[in-house]
Amino acid sequence: MNIVTGTNPSLSREGQGVGQQQRGLDAPGAASSAAELPRIKSGVAPTPIPSPEGEGLKRDWSREEIRALFDLPLLDLIFEAQQVHRLFHPRNQVQLSTLLSIKTGGCPEDCGYCSQSAHAATGLKADKLMDAEAVLAAATEAKAAGSGRFCMGAAWREPKDRDMDALCEMVAGVKALGLETCMTLGMLTRGQADRLAAAGLDYYNHNLDTSPEYYGEIITTRTYQDRLDTLGHVRASGMAVCCGGIVGMGESREDRVGFLHALATLPDHPESVPINALVPIRGTVLGDMLADTPMAKIDDIEFVRTVAVARILMPRSMVRLSAGRESLSDSAQALCFLAGANSIFTGDKLLTTGNAGTDADAALFARLGLEPMTAEAGR
Numbered sequence: 273m274n275i276v277t278g279t280n281p282s283l284s285r286e287g288q289g290v291g292q293q294q295r296g297l298d299a300p301g302a303a304s305s306a307a308e309l310p311r312i313k314s315g316v317a318p319t320p321i322p323s324p325e326g327e328g329l330k331r332d333w334s335r336e337e338i339r340a341l342f343d344l345p346l347l348d349l350i351f352e353a354q355q356v357h358r359l360f361h362p363r364n365q366v367q368l369s370t371l372l373s374i375k376t377g378g379c380p381e382d383c384g385y386c387s388q389s390a391h392a393a394t395g396l397k398a399d400k401l402m403d404a405e406a407v408l409a410a411a412t413e414a415k416a417a418g419s420g421r422f423c424m425g426a427a428w429r430e431p432k433d434r435d436m437d438a439l440c441e442m443v444a445g446v447k448a449l450g451l452e453t454c455m456t457l458g459m460l461t462r463g464q465a466d467r468l469a470a471a472g473l474d475y476y477n478h479n480l481d482t483s484p485e486y487y488g489e490i491i492t493t494r495t496y497q498d499r500l501d502t503l504g505h506v507r508a509s510g511m512a513v514c515c516g517g518i519v520g521m522g523e524s525r526e527d528r529v530g531f532l533h534a535l536a537t538l539p540d541h542p543e544s545v546p547i548n549a550l551v552p553i554r555g556t557v558l559g560d561m562l563a564d565t566p567m568a569k570i571d572d573i574e575f576v577r578t579v580a581v582a583r584i585l586m587p588r589s590m591v592r593l594s595a596g597r598e599s600l601s602d603s604a605q606a607l608c609f610l611a612g613a614n615s616i617f618t619g620d621k622l623l624t625t626g627n628a629g630t631d632a633d634a635a636l637f638a639r640l641g642l643e644p645m646t647a648e649a650g651r
Contacts, residue, residue, distance in 0.1 A: 370617065384556060483523065514543070516546035547579055549569075
């Protein structure tokens with residue numbers, strides 16, 4: 273089905289390979305730069321665990337290898353992911369991030385999941401770009417609430433050159449507060465990427481959304497290559513790449529394999545990998561199609577599997593629980609942290625959708641014995 277046009281639906285949410293013969297693990301050896309991940313008894317070659325300094329990071333993952341990881345018994349998969357996680361990241365620490373919509377609504381893209389698309393009938397009014405003073409006030413509040421990272425998002429196909437001065441002023445101001453900075457503004461030219469980098473932007477977010485094969489079912493106004501081109505401009509500018517996607521959009525497990533394969537075989541792994549669960553919003557193509565159906569929420573266990581596989585494939589990356597986290601139970605979130613997720617967006621709102629809220633997150637952290645990561649540790 274093309275979700276943009278709403279024709280010929282095919283929306284099985286069940287993971288492919290469910291019920292297949294489960295694969296076991298041999299006992300792992302001691303972790304070191306020369307150690308190996310536990311051997312998968314399916315003929316798939318074991319993957320060397322790279323050193324914490326990043327030497328030997330694997331970037332030639334095959335879909336067969338990724339499929340085999342998805343098919344592991346859940347407890348073996350999470351155990352393997354947690355081993356990898358502890359080699360590269362502080363244990364029991366999760367980065368708190370805040371996301372602010374600095375320009376809401378009116379985006380000309382036709383993404384089937386997005387309430388800010390001009391093609392969606394959500395009643396969301398288009399706003400002008402916020403002024404820098406208001407953005408800095410929000411960033412100051414976020415820092416006081418414990419966030420170490422501040423992300424700014426604008427509903428554009430791409431920023432106009434006339435907006436760059438204001439955007440750079442925001443970046444410099446937030447950076448001066450001691451916060452890690454991130455923006456998501458749509459496609460960038462190389463010159464725009466260079467300007468944002470010069471202003472001090474740490475990360476630029478531009479998601480691939482899903483697998484190359486399923487992408488055309490979700491959006492038609494921007495190609496997969498357009499997204500890859502923007503990632504190339506970001507990387508060439510010296511900024512860190514934030515790139516992930518959305519699960520639960522009607523894709524198959526094979527599409528989730530393809531999505532993570534696309535990320536893990538980039539020339540350099542994204543430093544930040546947000547994993548979103550679809551929030552079906554009435555008025556969007558996906559929201560109207562999936563609302564009030566069992567397919568409106570991805571299976572929690574399949575979501576945890578996706579997080580765990582992402583951690584194993586991209587050991588040094590921050591794996592971020594992003595939109596849709598409020599639909600996960602506390603137990604499911606705990607499994608995600610065990611599987612290697614080490615960043616969340618906190619606060620009551622993400623762009624235009626609801627979020628768990630700072631108080632709820634503090635209570636969950638206290639129950640799980642987790643600590644907020646410092647801004648320095650997250651860089």
